Amino acid sequence: MNYPQIIILNGCRGAGKTSLARALQELLPQQYLNFSLDSFLQTLPASDLTSLQTAQPVQRQGHDLAQLVRAYHYALPGLLQAGCCVILDHAWCERIQKRELLTELAGYRCLLIGVHCDLAVLVEREAVRKDCPIGMAAWEYERVHQDMSYDLEINTMGISPEDNANNIYKYIQDGCILNAAIDSLENLIMLG
């Protein structure tokens, strides 16, 4: 089977991307690494990570969140060139970050998936978490799917991560069409 080299799950914080990524990793016969910005943030000094998660300024010299996001994107071709398959999850909200990600992935077989969930549910899920500032879900909700087109769109409400993973696997087994990453990149370049 012609598996995608990279599966991107783009959706708001709390939409269920990590749960879906884990279910998909278990289901797929091909091994995929689950790689997210959190994989990078976990390498920060613990107190800096706590500051980030509570929307406090990080005082330490050299801290640059935009640089970390760039590093996250730039690391991807290295993983793919080494032969790894990757499930990537994040809420890409800024046009420049969407363009940077998709530029790095041009030329790779990329399955781009939009992960949706109603705002009211996102706000409920956000309220019980301790690792992100309140209000981020609503901010992301307005931006995350802007200017993007997807190969596949899924909703995490009323359907389990395992069932959504099954639907994605079926899409891959049916010889999935992988046009959305390049279509989205062309659109983002045109928008400037």
Ligand SMILES: Nc1ncnc2c1ncn2[C@@H]1O[C@H](COP(=O)(O)OP(=O)(O)OP(=O)(O)O)[C@@H](O)[C@H]1O
């Ligand atoms: N399909 C689903 N149905 C119901 N609840 C779900 C579903 N998927 C995830 N959840 C719940 O929603 C919460 C957030 O899930 P998850 O961590 O997977 O989201 P996320 O999009 O990866 O968030 P983040 O971007 O912050 O890592 C968790 O409590 C999880 O149990």
